[in-house]
Amino acid sequence: MADTLQFDLVSPERKLASVQAREVQIPGADGDLTAMADHAPTITTLRPGVLRVVHGGGSDDYVVSGGFAEITAKGVSVLAEKAMPSAEVTQDVYDAMVADARTALDKAKETFKNEPGPVDDAAKLLSDMVAMGGHIGLTARS
Template sequence: MANLQFDLVSPERRLASMEASEVQIPGADGDMTAMADHAPTITTLRPGVLRVVHSGGTDEYVVVGGFAEITQSGVSVLAERAMPKSEVTQDAFNDLLAEAKAAHAQAQETFKNEPGPVDDAAKLIADMVAVGGHIGLTAND
């Protein structure tokens, strides 16, 4: 099976650079799996779990925002926030969820008669809650 180059970076650090057989991406318009010879694509990311399948197994990362560029020979993910799934503790998840809720409150204050940005901020909260549930963490109100 052909491989592709995978790179994941966030503003804080480079999280991964490896040969992979497939990369499962939580795209804003739906999940997608990139493999070698994939059609060139750029997608924005929604909060979710990004999975990388490689010769040593599968690595999982929680990503929040950013974008992925897919070429025939590789996938580059530039995430606003990213961390290995194993590093996402309940406290770290609570912090991410609190940031999303603060962004929603700010959007409600700033965009009183413009539902689009407020709806986007509310969706971010829903996506974060879903990620937490997926990885076994709970949203505490």
């Protein structure tokens, strides 16, 4: 079908999806974007967020923690650092993800005392992780 594109999502642990999609909503590091058939070629990094795939059978949501998306006129390939169907993200799994982001922020603050860039990046990662929880109905525990 001319109005669909091939979508593939893989993480180091497993291949999560390979479907014909009408659109793919991507949490890009520089802003959210939606890829559809005949999209201009683009490569973007991912931020923690919810990646949504709309296809003939409905839609599927995946939680991604980072990685890359390559968009071509015929398809979208996503290589995620960590990814899972949003239904698999329990409170415990989410809490561990937030704790990892907090640890990364603490380490950046300790390592880069007078270099705001890496600390800001780690703080943004934590902020994106907390916001992602809100999108899937989970709240970070303190």
